[in-house]
Amino acid sequence: MHIPDGWIDPAILIITWFFTLLGLFVSIRRMKHVDERRITYMAVLAGTIFAAQMLNFPVFGGTSGHLLGAALATTIVGPWGGLLVISVVLIIQAILFGDGGILALGANIFNMGIIGVFLAYFIIRLMMVYTDPKQSSRMKIKYYSGVFLASFLSVFIASFFAAIEIGIPIFNSSSFVTFSEVLPLMLFYHLIIGVAEGVITCVIVAYFNTIEMDVFLEVNNPSFSFPLLRR
Amino acid sequence: MRHINNRYLFGTIILLLGLILIAPFADPNPDGLESAVSSIHDNPEGNSFDLGLFSDYGGENSFLFHILNNEFLSVIVSAIIGVIVIIGIFIIPILYIRHNKKGISS
Numbered sequence: 001m002h003i004p005d006g007w008i009d010p011a012i013l014i015i016t017w018f019f020t021l022l023g024l025f026v027s028i029r030r031m032k033h034v035d036e037r038r039i040t041y042m043a044v045l046a047g048t049i050f051a052a053q054m055l056n057f058p059v060f061g062g063t064s065g066h067l068l069g070a071a072l073a074t075t076i077v078g079p080w081g082g083l084l085v086i087s088v089v090l091i092i093q094a095i096l097f098g099d100g101g102i103l104a105l106g107a108n109i110f111n112m113g114i115i116g117v118f119l120a121y122f123i124i125r126l127m128m129v130y131t132d133p134k135q136s137s138r139m140k141i142k143y144y145s146g147v148f149l150a151s152f153l154s155v156f157i158a159s160f161f162a163a164i165e166i167g168i169p170i171f172n173s174s175s176f177v178t179f180s181e182v183l184p185l186m187l188f189y190h191l192i193i194g195v196a197e198g199v200i201t202c203v204i205v206a207y208f209n210t211i212e213m214d215v216f217l218e219v220n221n222p223s224f225s226f227p228l229l230r231r
Numbered sequence: 232m233r234h235i236n237n238r239y240l241f242g243t244i245i246l247l248l249g250l251i252l253i254a255p256f257a258d259p260n261p262d263g264l265e266s267a268v269s270s271i272h273d274n275p276e277g278n279s280f281d282l283g284l285f286s287d288y289g290g291e292n293s294f295l296f297h298i299l300n301n302e303f304l305s306v307i308v309s310a311i312i313g314v315i316v317i318i319g320i321f322i323i324p325i326l327y328i329r330h331n332k333k334g335i336s337s
Contacts, residue, residue: 001262001263001264002262002264003264005280007268031324035328036325036328036329039321039324039325039328040240040321040325041239042321043317043318043320043321043322043325044239044240044243044244044247044318045243046317046318046320046321047247047314047317047318048243048246048247048250050310050313050314050317051247051250051251051254051310051313051314052250054250054254054257054288054306054310054313055250055253055254055257056257056258056259056260056262057257057258058258058260059263062260062266063260063261063262063263063265063266064257064258064259064260064261064262064263064266065262065263066262088317088320088321089317092313092316092317092320093313094280095280095282096282096284096285096312096313096316097285097286097287097288097309097313098280098281098282098285098286098287099288101280102280159263159264162264163267166268177268177271181271182267182268182271185266185267185270185271186263186264186267189263189264189266189267190263193263204246207242208239208242
């Protein structure tokens with residue numbers, strides 16, 4: 001889902017860069033009081049997401065997909081930490097590996113970081129806050145449905161935003177694809193990629209639950225990272 | 232500081248190594264975005280800021296591939312370099328926190 005340079009209208013670039021820089025500014029400020037343990041988790045998580053994004057798995061229709069990792073990041077280090085993790089991965093991919101454009105980096109961080117991470121966070125908060133999978137099988141189903149749905153929708157909606165950005169020209173009328181052309185195809189491919197993302201994320205979260213890690217520490221304690229969402 | 236969950240680190244590092252080792256076997260087909268655009272437009276060429284060192288994660292066009300002359304190895308090496316750079320970025324705030332702690336304790 002890495003958009004290269006030259007695919008997006010300059011006006012869309014400016015808008016996405018504005019929200020990206022704002023998001024990064026707030027994230028870095030939120031990290032001021034974060035301890036060493038959490039940054040260690042973020043570092044290892046970022047390395048893993050980078051390696052996972054390198055790995056394209058085959059998808060029906062002669063295309064391929066890779067893990068986005070936004071839902072995984074938000075479950076482990078919260079939305080602000082998750083945004084930083086995804087942003088660092090995307091910046092390194094763009095600068096060192098030529099994956100995604102530099103000018104389009106704002107749009108890529110906006111889609112996969114801001115949309116992916118925060119959407120996953122809101123779904124997890126809505127569906128599974130204070131849900132303990134060890135209490136009953138019903139709770140377990142609710143818990144993993146939340147993880148799956150958050151992962152799936154983070155990919156699916158991020159691709160929807162990517163389609164909007166690619167397909168809607170504002171100043172640059174020479175855009176080579178239109179929104180109506182690119183949207184159904186993007187949603188179709190990312191529907192399948194999203195299912196794979198959901199399954200992979202559930203497996204990883206299940207592993208973290210077996211080692212009794214505070215997987216949803218930040219999700220269950222929103223005041224820790226996101227006072228606006230305090231219930 | 233709260234205790235670091237060693238099993239988290241162990242599990243994630245094993246996962247990381249596994250991913251790096253299977254990276255050369257990844258699907259060569261374009262991803263969902265490129266597929267969507269290429270099915271509408273014949274040549275959806277975009278530009279990337281490409282230094283050429285690790286293009287396509289150690290693919291045939293990269294400088295690393297020309298040095299190692301082995302795609303399997305160049306993909307693995309570029310993955311390791313990427314992971315090291317990314318983890319290195321997060322070491323900066325850890326060093327900053329340690330430096331501040333030292334300053335407070337002294």
